[in-house]
Amino acid sequence: MGIESSCDETGVGIVRGTELLANAVASSVEEHVRFGGVVPEVASRAHLEAFVPMLEKAQADAGVSVADVDAIAVTSGPGLTGALLVGIAAAKALAIAYDKPLYGVNHLVAHVCVDRLEHGELPEPTAALLVSGGHTNLLLVDDVTSSVRMLGETIDDAAGEAFDKVARLLGLPYPGGPQIDRAARDGDPSAIAFPRGLTAGRDMEKHRYDFSFSGLKSAVARHVEHEERMGRAISVPDVAASFQDAVCDVLSAKTVRACLDHGAQHLVLGGGVAANQRLRHFVLERAGEAGIDVRIPPPVLCTDNGAMVAALGSALVAKGVAPSALDLPADSSMPV
Numbered sequence: 117m118g119i120e121s122s123c124d125e126t127g128v129g130i131v132r133g134t135e136l137l138a139n140a141v142a143s144s145v146e147e148h149v150r151f152g153g154v155v156p157e158v159a160s161r162a163h164l165e166a167f168v169p170m171l172e173k174a175q176a177d178a179g180v181s182v183a184d185v186d187a188i189a190v191t192s193g194p195g196l197t198g199a200l201l202v203g204i205a206a207a208k209a210l211a212i213a214y215d216k217p218l219y220g221v222n223h224l225v226a227h228v229c230v231d232r233l234e235h236g237e238l239p240e241p242t243a244a245l246l247v248s249g250g251h252t253n254l255l256l257v258d259d260v261t262s263s264v265r266m267l268g269e270t271i272d273d274a275a276g277e278a279f280d281k282v283a284r285l286l287g288l289p290y291p292g293g294p295q296i297d298r299a300a301r302d303g304d305p306s307a308i309a310f311p312r313g314l315t316a317g318r319d320m321e322k323h324r325y326d327f328s329f330s331g332l333k334s335a336v337a338r339h340v341e342h343e344e345r346m347g348r349a350i351s352v353p354d355v356a357a358s359f360q361d362a363v364c365d366v367l368s369a370k371t372v373r374a375c376l377d378h379g380a381q382h383l384v385l386g387g388g389v390a391a392n393q394r395l396r397h398f399v400l401e402r403a404g405e406a407g408i409d410v411r412i413p414p415p416v417l418c419t420d421n422g423a424m425v426a427a428l429g430s431a432l433v434a435k436g437v438a439p440s441a442l443d444l445p446a447d448s449s450m451p452v
């Protein structure tokens with residue numbers, strides 16, 4: 117069984133090996149809409165309310181009770197501390213009550229591991245691009261149970277956060293990623309030349325696999341202000357398409373470069389932004405040209421969920437890895 121509560125999704129998943137049995141997820145995203153982003157205190161309260169219903173749903177969907185599982189895995193970081201603590205406290209209570217081993221797992225590694233449930237065992241090495249409202253990470257997985265390296269990450273905003281902030285500038289509702297994706301379909305991606313952060317000169321040398329989106333966000337803001345000053349109506353589709361192109365161009369180019377540099381012939385995409393049509397197009401095209409096999413789990417497994425935690429837990433159990441101690445802490449900035 118896997119339990120996830122690092123951000124705004126409360127998830128309880130049950131797997132058997134690489135077979136998905138249940139994936140119950142409740143999201144508090146609606147409660148954060150009026151704030152334009154996730155409010156930690158609101159997220160923690162929502163986890164408290166949603167946990168037991170999700171636990172019951174997962175058991176009913178799988179036809180398996182907690183008493184029958186081999187182990188309980190829970191996200192112990194990275195994430196919002198108060199939110200993580202709800203899932204960790206629940207997992208500890210279940211582990212004690214049912215006398216099950218407890219595994220504290222890394223949320224980012226779980227995002228990669230979830231692909232086992234869709235495409236079977238992960239070939240190694242596998243590279244992974246994780247892009248959501250909270251993270252933007254480029255990982256190299258030599259062994260999902262013991263050896264994962266962080267090759268790069270965002271130095272400012274997460275990719276999804278950039279989508280959400282730019283959507284707000286364009287008057288589109290939160291969460292903005294799907295809105296921009298939709299608006300961009302009617303726009304011209306080359307209408308406005310937005311900057312591609314950390315892709316040239318010294319920046320690229322120093323940050324070969326890192327990302328930066330705050331300069332891009334400011335460039336969009338400047339464009340919108342300029343057009344307003346000139347008394348011109350902005351073309352939301354053109355701005356959306358041009359912004360989206362800048363984000364997805366950099367994400368895909370650096371990811372394929374990392375795969376080639378490290379001899380990774382497989383690539384997993386994860387996180388909510390993996391649903392983006394333009395990102396999928398760029399990644400599939402560029403990775404395809406480089407002979408890299410791309411694995412994109414379905415959207416329900418790309419966004420935060422309990423099945424991904426269970427998928428990693430089951431890999432740890434199968435490998436004979438020792439369980440965590442019952443005083444397992446939450447680690448908001450846990451390394452991979």
Ligand code: KG4
Pocket residue numbers: 123124247248249250251275276277279280291292293294297387388389390391392393418419420
């Ligand atoms: O993984 P996720 O559901 O939650 C976390 O952030 O943990 O990701 C949500 C993020 C939001 O920033 C949302 O705007 C973005 O993913 N997103 C997208 C798309 N669908 C969701 N961004 C771009 N294009 C999309 N189609």
Ligand code: ZN
Pocket residue numbers: 223227248250387419420
């Ligand atoms: Zn996540």
